[in-house]
Amino acid sequence: MSIKKILVSQPRPTSEKSPYFDLEKKYGVEVVFRPFIKVEGLTSREFRQSKINVPDYTAIILTARTAIDHFFRLCKELRYNVPDTLKYFCVSETIAHYLQKYVIYRKRKIFYSETGLMEDLIPIIAKHHKETYLMPVSDVHNDKAVVLDNNKVKYVKAVMYRTVSNDFKPGEKLDYDMLVFFTPAGIKSYTTNFPDYKERNVVIAAMGQTTLEAAEKAGITVDVTVTPEAPSMAGAIDQYLKKVRAEEEKQERKAAREAAKMEKEKAEQGTAAKRSAAAKKAAVTRKAKAATVAKPKAADKPIAAVDTMATPPVKKPTAVKSRSTTAKKTTK
Numbered sequence: 001m002s003i004k005k006i007l008v009s010q011p012r013p014t015s016e017k018s019p020y021f022d023l024e025k026k027y028g029v030e031v032v033f034r035p036f037i038k039v040e041g042l043t044s045r046e047f048r049q050s051k052i053n054v055p056d057y058t059a060i061i062l063t064a065r066t067a068i069d070h071f072f073r074l075c076k077e078l079r080y081n082v083p084d085t086l087k088y089f090c091v092s093e094t095i096a097h098y099l100q101k102y103v104i105y106r107k108r109k110i111f112y113s114e115t116g117l118m119e120d121l122i123p124i125i126a127k128h129h130k131e132t133y134l135m136p137v138s139d140v141h142n143d144k145a146v147v148l149d150n151n152k153v154k155y156v157k158a159v160m161y162r163t164v165s166n167d168f169k170p171g172e173k174l175d176y177d178m179l180v181f182f183t184p185a186g187i188k189s190y191t192t193n194f195p196d197y198k199e200r201n202v203v204i205a206a207m208g209q210t211t212l213e214a215a216e217k218a219g220i221t222v223d224v225t226v227t228p229e230a231p232s233m234a235g236a237i238d239q240y241l242k243k244v245r246a247e248e249e250k251q252e253r254k255a256a257r258e259a260a261k262m263e264k265e266k267a268e269q270g271t272a273a274k275r276s277a278a279a280k281k282a283a284v285t286r287k288a289k290a291a292t293v294a295k296p297k298a299a300d301k302p303i304a305a306v307d308t309m310a311t312p313p314v315k316k317p318t319a320v321k322s323r324s325t326t327a328k329k330t331t332k
Contacts, residue, residue, distance in 0.1 A: 001203060003029055003244055006237070009036040009160040019234035025137040027241045032176070036189035038166040039138070041070045042159065044077040050159050051069075054080055057134035059087040062157060063118070063144045065098045067136040069090040072102045089125055089133075091144065093118040098286045116231070118147040125153055135161045140185050146209075178203040178224075180233060184214035191218050199257075205240075237294045
């Protein structure tokens with residue numbers, strides 16, 4: 001299937017160095033950013049119902065920029081001044097640098113995974129086992145917390161924001177060749193907004209175990225996902241587009257060979273037809289010439305045969321007057 005238009009269910013990147021923009025240049029596709037979900041922050045009143053006291057924690061585990069935004073928003077609403085001693089453990093360097101929006105980066109104790117994987121953040125957390133960890137999450141969070149549980153990290157999940165469906169407007173088209181999902185909520189929004197999703201001929205890309213499970217539960221076949229060779233979604237899409245492009249080029253070469261073969265056969269058939277027509281014309285010409293030679297001309301009448309044995313006709317004798325008679329007539 002040819003891929004020309006891709007919908008990524010995330011907000012548009014603020015940096016022009018996004019790998020999705022590289023895909024546009026490399027493959028000539030159009031990438032559109034349109035979230036299927038939107039985030040709503042819990043109010044301070046709602047958060048207090050969880051009975052979580054933020055000052056009790058000495059370290060924060062951050063897995064997304066959204067988590068950073070809502071952590072500092074709630075701290076402000078709760079009138080809690082974030083201390084300089086608070087430590088931050090981020091799942092990637094990008095998220096760590098995003099903290100500069102709220103804190104002075106060089107004055108904070110900030111740690112992050114070099115690979116962007118939660119598994120590689122565990123050894124760093126283990127070195128600070130005396131800390132009390134708080135992890136801001138959404139009401140529908142991903143599988144990163146499972147890694148913490150498997151490694152017996154003592155932490156508390158604090159729901160600080162929720163994800164809700166970002167409904168499509170009436171008449172809004174979904175004319176894309178590929179849809180990219182990152183959360184189970186995105187899958188749910190897709191199936192809710194488009195009940196005929198099973199009938200749509202579209203490539204589905206999904207990232208995260210919970211997202212894959214939500215897609216399977218909805219009866220959606222996932223064509224693209226992350227792998228050890230392509231740990232990022234942009235990398236996975238790159239590999240898929242590369243295979244699609246190779247297949248398209250293969251089909252184009254095959255079509256070109258078939259077209260050339262048909263053109264050659266057509267030319268050979270045309271040459272044979274011309275030769276046949278020329279042969280027929282030559283045969284007609286020869287036949288016409290032969291008929292012309294065999295037909296006698298009008299001036300060439302047949303000569304009567306002479307009978308040499310026949311008796312020639314007898315000429316009558318001419319009368320001769322006698323001289324005596326002439327003399328007698330003169331004497332008188």
